[in-house]
Amino acid sequence: MEYPFDKIEKKWQKIWKDKRIFNADNNSAKPKYYILSMFPYPSGALHMGHVSNYSIGDAITRYKLTQGYNVMQPMGYDAFGMPAENFAIQHNSHPKITTEENIDIMRKQFDMIGFGLDWEREVSTCRPDYYKWGQWFFKKMYENGLVYKKSSFVNWCDECQTVLANEQVEGGTCWRCESTVRQKELEQWFFRITKYADELLDFSGLTDWPERVKIMQTNWIGKSFGTNIHFKLEGKDDVITVFTTRPDTIFGCTFMALPPEHPLVSRWLKDEPKDSEFTKFCDKVINEDKISRSAEDTTKEGIFSGRFAINPVNGEKVQIWITNYVLMDYGTGAVMAVPAHDQRDFEFARKYDIPIKIVIQNPEKSLILEEMTEAYIEPGILVNSKQFNDMESVASKKAISTWMDENGMGEDTITYRLRDWGVSRQRYWGNPIPIIHCDKCGEVLVPDEELPVMLPDNVELGKTTQNPLLSVNDWVNTTCPNCGAPARRETDTMDTFVDSSWYFARYADAHNAEMPFTKKAADHWLPVDQYIGGIEHAVMHLMYARFFHKFMRDIGMVSCDEPFARLLTQGMVTKDGAKMSKSKGNVVDPQYIVDRYGADTVRVFMLFASPPDKDSEWSDEGVKGAFRFLNRVWRIFEDKLDIIKQNVILSDPVVTDRIEGSKNESISSSLKDLRFSTHHLIKKVREDIEERMHFNTAIAAIMEHLNKVYITETENLNDTEKAIFAESCAVIPRLLYFFAPHISEELWKMIGNVELVHEAGIPEYNPKFLVKDEVTYVVQVMGKLRGKLEVPIDLPQEEIKKLALEIENVQKFIEGKTVQKIIVVPKKLVSIVAK
RNA sequence: GCGAAAGUGGUGGAAUUGGUAGACGCGCUGGAUUUAGGAUCCAGUGGGAGAGAUCCUGUAGGGGUUCGAGUCCCCUCUUUCGCACCA
Numbered sequence: 022m023e024y025p026f027d028k029i030e031k032k033w034q035k036i037w038k039d040k041r042i043f044n045a046d047n048n049s050a051k052p053k054y055y056i057l058s059m060f061p062y063p064s065g066a067l068h069m070g071h072v073s074n075y076s077i078g079d080a081i082t083r084y085k086l087t088q089g090y091n092v093m094q095p096m097g098y099d100a101f102g103m104p105a106e107n108f109a110i111q112h113n114s115h116p117k118i119t120t121e122e123n124i125d126i127m128r129k130q131f132d133m134i135g136f137g138l139d140w141e142r143e144v145s146t147c148r149p150d151y152y153k154w155g156q157w158f159f160k161k162m163y164e165n166g167l168v169y170k171k172s173s174f175v176n177w178c179d180e181c182q183t184v185l186a187n188e189q190v191e192g193g194t195c196w197r198c199e200s201t202v203r204q205k206e207l208e209q210w211f212f213r214i215t216k217y218a219d220e221l222l223d224f225s226g227l228t229d230w231p232e233r234v235k236i237m238q239t240n241w242i243g244k245s246f247g248t249n250i251h252f253k254l255e256g257k258d259d260v261i262t263v264f265t266t267r268p269d270t271i272f273g274c275t276f277m278a279l280p281p282e283h284p285l286v287s288r289w290l291k292d293e294p295k296d297s298e299f300t301k302f303c304d305k306v307i308n309e310d311k312i313s314r315s316a317e318d319t320t321k322e323g324i325f326s327g328r329f330a331i332n333p334v335n336g337e338k339v340q341i342w343i344t345n346y347v348l349m350d351y352g353t354g355a356v357m358a359v360p361a362h363d364q365r366d367f368e369f370a371r372k373y374d375i376p377i378k379i380v381i382q383n384p385e386k387s388l389i390l391e392e393m394t395e396a397y398i399e400p401g402i403l404v405n406s407k408q409f410n411d412m413e414s415v416a417s418k419k420a421i422s423t424w425m426d427e428n429g430m431g432e433d434t435i436t437y438r439l440r441d442w443g444v445s446r447q448r449y450w451g452n453p454i455p456i457i458h459c460d461k462c463g464e465v466l467v468p469d470e471e472l473p474v475m476l477p478d479n480v481e482l483g484k485t486t487q488n489p490l491l492s493v494n495d496w497v498n499t500t501c502p503n504c505g506a507p508a509r510r511e512t513d514t515m516d517t518f519v520d521s522s523w524y525f526a527r528y529a530d531a532h533n534a535e536m537p538f539t540k541k542a543a544d545h546w547l548p549v550d551q552y553i554g555g556i557e558h559a560v561m562h563l564m565y566a567r568f569f570h571k572f573m574r575d576i577g578m579v580s581c582d583e584p585f586a587r588l589l590t591q592g593m594v595t596k597d598g599a600k601m602s603k604s605k606g607n608v609v610d611p612q613y614i615v616d617r618y619g620a621d622t623v624r625v626f627m628l629f630a631s632p633p634d635k636d637s638e639w640s641d642e643g644v645k646g647a648f649r650f651l652n653r654v655w656r657i658f659e660d661k662l663d664i665i666k667q668n669v670i671l672s673d674p675v676v677t678d679r680i681e682g683s684k685n686e687s688i689s690s691s692l693k694d695l696r697f698s699t700h701h702l703i704k705k706v707r708e709d710i711e712e713r714m715h716f717n718t719a720i721a722a723i724m725e726h727l728n729k730v731y732i733t734e735t736e737n738l739n740d741t742e743k744a745i746f747a748e749s750c751a752v753i754p755r756l757l758y759f760f761a762p763h764i765s766e767e768l769w770k771m772i773g774n775v776e777l778v779h780e781a782g783i784p785e786y787n788p789k790f791l792v793k794d795e796v797t798y799v800v801q802v803m804g805k806l807r808g809k810l811e812v813p814i815d816l817p818q819e820e821i822k823k824l825a826l827e828i829e830n831v832q833k834f835i836e837g838k839t840v841q842k843i844i845v846v847p848k849k850l851v852s853i854v855a856k
Numbered sequence: 857g858c859g860a861a862a863g864u865g866g867u868g869g870a871a872u873u874g875g876u877a878g879a880c881g882c883g884c885u886g887g888a889u890u891u892a893g894g895a896u897c898c899a900g901u902g903g904g905a906g907a908g909a910u911c912c913u914g915u916a917g918g919g920g921u922u923c924g925a926g927u928c929c930c931c932u933c934u935u936u937c938g939c940a941c942c943a
Contacts, residue, residue: 102943103941186941236859521943557937560939636862642867642883646882724880797876804875804922
């Protein structure tokens with residue numbers, strides 16, 4: 022017989038809803054706890070990844086609720102973006118309709134699993150009451166000098182007349198029409214995130230973030246200290262500034278490397294014939310896939326520009342080459358090449374027969390140019406460097422850069438790998454950028470009272486490939502808010518990362534029509550105490566959100582410095598070792614599993630499968646195991662209901678006294694062990710959740726305890742033993758509640774409780790029952806296990822050593838050897854060193 | 857390529873601070889119960905040797921530190937995530 026999960030789950034979901042236990046109160050006197058899982062894209066159905074992710078959040082939610090916190094666990098939808106636009110085209114509908122339909126389905130599925138979500142705070146980024154404030158933030162950023170326009174390269178398909186996302190470019194061709202993709206220069210809007218680079222590098226407020234996320238962000242920002250050095254063009258007034266972290270190698274510069282996008286190169290190209298080798302090479306490199314260009318394994322290619330620059334430190338002529346391995350986005354977009362001491366430059370110089378000059382000698386002074394097979398990048402002693410000869414290279418950096426600064430050749434500078442955030446998207450299904458272009462006034466912000474700039478509904482999707490907004494004439498054509506002359510709306514929409522950069526704050530005051538949220542509400546809830554999401558967001562989303570939060574702080578909207586106090590990056594759900602995806606055909610539908618085994622089973626399985634930050638492998642058999650476990654829990658309550666019911670009123674002093682044994686009834690050793698197990702379990706589950714969030718081991722501990730309960734004989738127990746047995750059962754729903762809340766509520770009620778499980782609070786363990794009077798020592802000889810020792814817990818070390826040496830098997834292994842040392846680790850082991 | 861992680865039985869995983877490797881679950885094997893069961897209960901289960909006590913071996917591969925290494929260090933291999941227009 023299976024336990025009636027279906028009836029139970031629906032029943033308790035309704036009770037939780039009616040009692041509003043998950044509707045958070047902005048004015049509660051209780052301490053707040055804000056738990057947030059990254060909101061999903063409304064694809065129309067929950068997948069296992071969602072279930073796994075949100076089961077973690079729900080376990081924490083219920084734990085904190087039980088601890089007495091005023092908990093907020095809101096939910097919403099990251100509803101704008103390319104997938105929604107494509108989904109609508111496929112279904113011959115409109116994204117506004119399909120998205121809302123999908124949201125309704127997903128909300129039902131969330132409820133079917135019984136997540137404790139505060140639906141009164143639901144947000145969806147595609148609704149005007151939300152995106153209005155995204156536009157408002159754009160304006161605020163603009164007014165604060167954090168928004169600017171610049172031209173940059175995008176993937177462009179001539180056939181489709183549209184911009185392609187990187188993922189839409191497959192092997193250099195368009196995913197739709199397979200024509201070659203080229204790089205096109207477009208004017209784009211940018212957020213000046215680099216202004217916050219240094220502050221984003223400061224993780225001092227984020228001690229509870231995974232170290233690896235902080236490292237990835239640090240590397241992403243890539244702060245490096247170096248020197249800008251100015252090279253004059255031979256015979257011209259033009260100056261090329263290079264950035265280098267190795268000013269100590271400046272005397273060894275034999276050529277200069279520029280990317281074809283460099284402004285100077287663009288000028289040279291104008292005077293070049295269209296069919297020259299030079300033009301062709303530049304065109305080719307510009308159109309190369311960006312990722313492969315930054316990869317070090319791509320063949321380094323270049324072409325000599327025919328021009329020379331003058332090395333300011335020694336007046337030497339250096340060739341200027343156009344190459345595919347220098348990026349315009351980093352540093353000054355120009356590199357001084359020192360082939361002797363940089364591997365990429367070395368390979369390039371050898372390939373094109375460019376001179377190489379050693380300026381740093383290894384400590385043995387054995388570096389010979391002709392024998393070099395790779396660049397020497399280690400520190401060493403300067404040579405061929407005029408007055409700096411014989412200096413140690415690391416120390417010479419400062420000396421050389423100071424000298425260059427004094428002589429106007431260059432200066433110390435700091436460079437970041439981080440680039441400003443390009444937020445323009447040439448797509449329909451996104452938040453319109455609130456700008457109007459007027460011939461007379463230029464770009465004008467849409468006034469606050471006209472926000473939001475509504476996304477027009479009357480678009481024809483899928484008819485043209487270009488941004489549909491361009492063809493909505495009555496939307497594009499408007500009047501200038503400044504002078505009233507005819508003007509045109511900006512047709513770019515914002516990157517969806519903008520929408521997801523501040524939603525966590527909107528939940529605090531989700532329905533405010535006057536502003537994004539009040540400071541009071543934000544200060545009440547922020548920062549998010551626990552944020553949960555995939556590791557794939559380690560850099561971009563999490564950094565954009567931090568940036569937005571710091572901006573909101575700077576304009577006085579929030580008080581704290583960071584949006585997410587603690588971060589948990591959960592792993593993904595795999596099947597047959599691969600990520601579940603439709604294309605691989607290895608998707609498991611949560612709906613089916615819930616129908617068959619119930620929501621509690623799915624949750625328990627997902628949480629039990631692995632620790633939350635690791636990937637977890639789906640297993641049909643494993644789900645059955647979780648279901649079997651819940652049935653076992655159910656069965657013990659059915660079988661032993663009488664004995665439990667009569668002995669579980671935990672606040673009853675008589676029962677408590679009995680468990681403590683004050684009634685002077687004898688307690689058998691198996692019941693003593695059971696009592697130990699009960700209290701040990703409470704300690705274990707609490708520690709696993711509070712200190713590590715390892716739900717898998719917490720659930721394993723409950724299973725282990727349940728096994729002990731099962732083998733306990735309940736015939737002929739005295740009253741004390743009955744109370745101990747009842748306690749050992751009653752503790753289960755109180756601890757299982759965090760993972761399998763429905764069955765736990767039902768069992769809790771079944772044994773006579775009127776209150777809900779969380780209202781009983783977190784169980785306390787009694788340290789008295791965890792004290793053992795004997796302890797097992799492991800005895801090792803030369804690190805190998807040779808015996809065990811059961812001794813009284815307070816036996817002196819000398820006695821333990823003596824007993825250890827007496828063990829027969831130990832004797833065998835020290836025979837004929839001298840015992841040199843005996844190490845005793847208290848309460849753990851004895852290690853004998855014998856040679 | 858760069859950056860970040862991970863690799864433990866047939867399998868998902870445990871071992872929290874350098875101290876009994878394999879908890880718990882799945883699978884498998886045996887037993888009990890049942891008219892029967894793919895249900896339930898109990899027990900066993902890394903590999904090898906042995907009647908057994910016990911011994912040898914074993915945490916991707918190779919080396920090192922240590923009385924002692926899954927855990928720390930170095931090298932190699934494999935897999936996963938991110939790389940700025942997927943979210």
